[in-house]
Amino acid sequence: MAKLVLPAGLLVLLLLGGPMLLMLRYSFNEYDPLYIMQQAFTFENYAKAVVDPYYQKILMTTITVALTCTVLTTLLAYGPAYWLARMESRWKSKLTILTMFPLLVGGVVRSAGYLALLSTTGLINATLLGLGIISEPLTLLYTPGAVIFATVGIVLPYMILTLASVIESIPRQVEDAAANLGARPATAFFRVLVPLSLPGVLAGASLVFILCMNAYATPLLLGGPQFQMMAPAVYEQFAKASNWPFGAALAFILLMVTVILTTVGSSVIAKRYKAG
Amino acid sequence: MRLTRLTYRGVIFLAYLVMLLPVLLLVVTSFFKDTIITFPPSGLSLEWYANAIDREEFLSGFIVSFKVAALATLIGVPLGMAAALALTRSAIRGKQAITTFLLGPIIVPGIVAGTALYLTFLVAQNQLDMDIVGTLPGLVAAHILLTIPWTVRVATAGLQGLDKSVEEAAANLGARPWTVFMRVTLPMMRPAIVAASMFSFIQSFENLELTLLLVGPGMSTLPIAMLNYLEFQIDPTLAAVATIQVVVIAAMMLITDRYVKLSRIV
Numbered sequence: 142m143a144k145l146v147l148p149a150g151l152l153v154l155l156l157l158g159g160p161m162l163l164m165l166r167y168s169f170n171e172y173d174p175l176y177i178m179q180q181a182f183t184f185e186n187y188a189k190a191v192v193d194p195y196y197q198k199i200l201m202t203t204i205t206v207a208l209t210c211t212v213l214t215t216l217l218a219y220g221p222a223y224w225l226a227r228m229e230s231r232w233k234s235k236l237t238i239l240t241m242f243p244l245l246v247g248g249v250v251r252s253a254g255y256l257a258l259l260s261t262t263g264l265i266n267a268t269l270l271g272l273g274i275i276s277e278p279l280t281l282l283y284t285p286g287a288v289i290f291a292t293v294g295i296v297l298p299y300m301i302l303t304l305a306s307v308i309e310s311i312p313r314q315v316e317d318a319a320a321n322l323g324a325r326p327a328t329a330f331f332r333v334l335v336p337l338s339l340p341g342v343l344a345g346a347s348l349v350f351i352l353c354m355n356a357y358a359t360p361l362l363l364g365g366p367q368f369q370m371m372a373p374a375v376y377e378q379f380a381k382a383s384n385w386p387f388g389a390a391l392a393f394i395l396l397m398v399t400v401i402l403t404t405v406g407s408s409v410i411a412k413r414y415k416a417g
Numbered sequence: 418m419r420l421t422r423l424t425y426r427g428v429i430f431l432a433y434l435v436m437l438l439p440v441l442l443l444v445v446t447s448f449f450k451d452t453i454i455t456f457p458p459s460g461l462s463l464e465w466y467a468n469a470i471d472r473e474e475f476l477s478g479f480i481v482s483f484k485v486a487a488l489a490t491l492i493g494v495p496l497g498m499a500a501a502l503a504l505t506r507s508a509i510r511g512k513q514a515i516t517t518f519l520l521g522p523i524i525v526p527g528i529v530a531g532t533a534l535y536l537t538f539l540v541a542q543n544q545l546d547m548d549i550v551g552t553l554p555g556l557v558a559a560h561i562l563l564t565i566p567w568t569v570r571v572a573t574a575g576l577q578g579l580d581k582s583v584e585e586a587a588a589n590l591g592a593r594p595w596t597v598f599m600r601v602t603l604p605m606m607r608p609a610i611v612a613a614s615m616f617s618f619i620q621s622f623e624n625l626e627l628t629l630l631l632v633g634p635g636m637s638t639l640p641i642a643m644l645n646y647l648e649f650q651i652d653p654t655l656a657a658v659a660t661i662q663v664v665v666i667a668a669m670m671l672i673t674d675r676y677v678k679l680s681r682i683v
Contacts, residue, residue, distance in 0.1 A: 145503035146515060149496040149565050156562050157522050160533035167536060217435070220428035238670060238679050243436050245666050247623025249640040249647070250659040254439020256651040257446055257454055264442060267456030294435040301432070326421065355526035357626050362647055372528040372626065379532055379630055389536070392529045399526065 168389035178386050186390035196374070196391070203371040204398065206285065206360075207353035210292045214300045214349050215342060217293065222304035222341075223334075227313070237302075244298045252358045255291035256282070259363070283365025291359045296352050300345040307341025308334075339414055343407045350406070354399045371395045440663060447656035454653060465653040466661075475658050477635065478642035481556070485638065486621035488557045493564025494614050498606065500565070501572035506581075519569045522562035527626030534559050535630040551633015559631050563624060564617035571616050575609030575677075608677035615673040619666055 171181040190196045225236060243251060258264050259281040266278040281287055315337065319329040335342075360370040375395060378388025447465055449458035469475055500519055504512055522530060538549040549555040583605070587597045625640045632641055639662065646655055673679060 142507035143503050143509040145499040145507075146509065146519075149500035149519060149569070150515065152496065152561060153519055153521060153565060156534065156558060157525065157530060160530070160537040161525070163537050163540065164529075164533040217428060217432050220425050221432045224425075224429050234674075234678060238674060239433075239437070241679060242667065242670065243440055245619045245623070245670060246440055246663055247619075247625075247640060247666075249623070249625055249643050250443065250662055251439050253643065253647055253651055253655060253659055254441075254443045256647065257442045257656070258439055260454070260651065262453060262455050264456055271456070290435075291439075294439065297432060297436050351524075351526065355528055355626065357528055357629070358644060361644075372526070375528050375532060376629055379535065385536065388532065392532050396526065396529050 164389045164392065167385055168393055170386040170389075172384050172386050177383060186387045187394065189387065190390055190394055199369045199371060199374050200394070200398065202285075202369060203354060203395075204402070206289060206292070206356075206370065207350055209289055210296065210353040211346050211350045213289070213293050214296055215346055218297055218300035218304055218345070219342075222301045223308055225301065226305040226308035237305075240298050240301055243295075244302075248295055248358045251295055252291060252362045255287070255294065255359075255363060259287050259290075282363060283368070285364065285368060287363040288356075288360050288368060288370075291363050292353055292356055295356075295359065296349045299352070300349050303345035303348065304338065304341045307338050307344070311337045336414055339411065343410060347403045347407055350403055351399055354395065354402075443656045443659045444663060447653055447660040449653050449656075452652060454651065454656070462653075465657040468654045469657040469661070472654065474637070474642040474646070475639065478637055478639035479661075481553070481636060482622050482639040484553060485556045485560050486618045488553075489560035489564045489621045490614055490617045492557070493561045494568050494610065494617055496561075497565045497568025497613060497617075498572055498610060501569050501576055501609075502606075504569070505573055505576040505579075516569065516573065520566045523566040523570070527624065528629070530562060531559070531627040531630055534562075534627075538631065548633075550631055551636050553636065555631055556628065556636070556638070559627055560621040560624065562627065563620045567616045567620050568613040571613040572606075572609045575612060576606065579605050611673055611676040612679070615669055619669065623662075623666075 167178065168186055169182050169184070170178040171183055171185070173179045190200075221240075225233070225240065228236065256263070260266070261278040261280075261282070263281075265281060266275075269275045270278060311334070315333060316329060319333045320326075324332065355372050356370060357372040357376070360368055361373050364370070371391070372395070375388055375392045378384050378391060382388070446454045446458075448461050448463065449455070450460035450462040450464075451458055497519075503509065504516055509515065517524075535550065538555055542549050549558075579602075584597050584601050587601045588594070592600065623640055624638070625644065628638055628641060632638060637645075639658075643655060643658060670679065
């Protein structure tokens with residue numbers, strides 16, 4: 142029976158494990174304009190990515206956007222998640238499906254939706270112009286704000302669903318007990334519900350942070366040409382610049398930074414909350 | 418107190434608005450008459466749907482995406498189900514580690530896994546003297562990296578609740594192992610199989626990041642065709658294509674929900 146794991150395991154090893162090792166090896170090679178790369182063992186590519194102000198800025202933008210989106214998503218998702226988790230009507234399963242629906246529609250379609258919402262002739266500007274609140278269309282598109290707004294909208298369902306499933310597992314009596322013992326709603330919320338739902342918050346926030354760090358379609362479509370994030374930068378190194386060793390190094394930096402920030406972030410928050 | 422209630426309701430409303438409005442907006446604008454999306458429209462029209470189907474890149478993108486998703490699901494779901502069955506039923510050591518490994522492809526960012534696969538395919542192309550990048554088998558191989566982990570993820574949750582005693586009863590009553598599997602275990606697994614297939618298919622169908630570098634001339638997927646189009650403009654033709662995709666996916670979700678309660682999966 143245990144052998145049934147083998148086919149799937151071998152395929153993942155072949156299609157993911159092997160390729161990742163190959164790319165890791167390439168990231169230590171030397172760039173060569175003529176032959177794309179030369180066998181070498183150098184840390185030059187990593188050094189360039191860290192020292193070059195152009196790439197420093199891209200990495201910083203990516204981290205800032207991802208952190209902002211994660212915080213905003215968490216704040217925005219808690220209410221709906223609680224609502225969904227504590228709902229008892231027959232609408233509950235319908236609403237869960239409705240929450241899941243945007244996830245399955247896919248990022249490209251949804252980015253297009255945000256384009257139609259934010260462009261100069263889009264819904265927001267048309268409404269504001271029509272109501273006479275503004276006389277010139279606002280520049281909403283091609284701003285960092287547009288990227289953050291759309292990214293939050295795109296990852297929000299993940300956060301709501303993750304949080305809702307954890308909140309659902311917290312017995313309602315715990316909240317009642319806090320209230321009966323005289324805790325005010327705010328106290329009950331911060332001292333009982335939040336600590337108990339912390340695993341859900343951390344799981345959701347980690348997932349959302351990873352997705353935001355690696356966002357491709359939103360920065361490309363809503364950020365405009367000046368706005369650069371890591372995922373499009375990695376793609377560009379392979380598709381346009383053909384600098385494989387450097388592209389490979391960028392990909393690993395993106396992976397490493399994501400992993401490190403996710404683990405450090407979750408353990409810091411978990412510790413803080415336990416100590417407090 | 419009233420203010421808190423109001424904020425609570427406001428946040429819920431805002432969250433759903435931010436999530437759902439863009440999708441709704443695309444569906445609505447696909448019926449607008451004007452070439453450039455404007456509010457309010459000067460009239461309504463269905464011509465963009467005809468236009469969308471006429472555009473070679475969208476039609477072929479749809480066909481390629483459909484083929485890739487179907488094949489990757491057909492290969493990935495049985496393998497993923499087998500792995501999930503082994504992980505929930507047998508006593509192998511390091512279950513947690515194996516599960517994490519099998520879920521790896523959806524933990525590693527798509528753009529990173531995609532570039533690694535691209536480089537590997539190029540090496541393999543040289544060694545084998547055949548094309549892999551920009552071919553259907555290449556895309557299917559890549560998308561198996563989506564269908565296996567999604568199946569494992571959906572199925573391990575679904576299989577955990579299965580009652581082993583039913584199978585034992587069948588065996589005690591004289592059924593051979595193969596009969597037990599075909600007549601008892603497999604039917605019990607049906608909801609998990611349906612759910613895993615749907616999730617796998619959709620994840621493959623709408624994937625962008627993993628696929629970006631692996632497409633080629635005449636062999637591009639629908640999300641990539643849409644992205645390329647969107648880099649220049651957003652117009653009702655694209656909204657029509659998006660609406661078709663939205664309708665297909667909504668239909669799949671509703672059909673699946675008849676077999677297995679989707680709200681219990683994620």
